[in-house]
Amino acid sequence: MLFFGPDGERQPxxxxxxxxxxxxxxxxxxxxxxxxxxxxxxxxxxxxxGLNEDERASERRRRMRRANAA
Structure with a gap:
């Protein structure tokens, strides 16, 4: 599995x-x-x-802020 990690996957x-x-x-x-x-x-x-879970969460927040500012 490349795009999804197995249960118990270690950080390295x-x-x-x-x-x-x-x-x-x-x-x-x-x-x-x-x-x-x-x-x-x-x-x-x-x-x-090209983004992992944390990076997508940051991108989602960034997009929401931009949409709210418009």
Whole structure:
């Protein structure tokens, strides 16, 4: 499993897995659409659109602040 970690995954393994997933995402033609989908759901687990769970949560908050400011 590359985009989703197994139960009990340790931090070093997670970092390696996420780095590999992000390398694939970096060249994916639907990366933006994938990220938009994951943020709109919101998907709680895995790497989507090149971002992990924490990064997507930050991006979701950023988008909400921008929408509220408009």
């Amino acid at each position: 393994e997670r970092e390696i897995r996420e780095r590999k997933a992000k390398e694939i995402c970096a060249h994916c033609p639907v990366r933006t659409e994938c990220l938009d989908y994951a943020i709109s759901r919101p998907e709680k687990y895995g790497t989507w659109g």
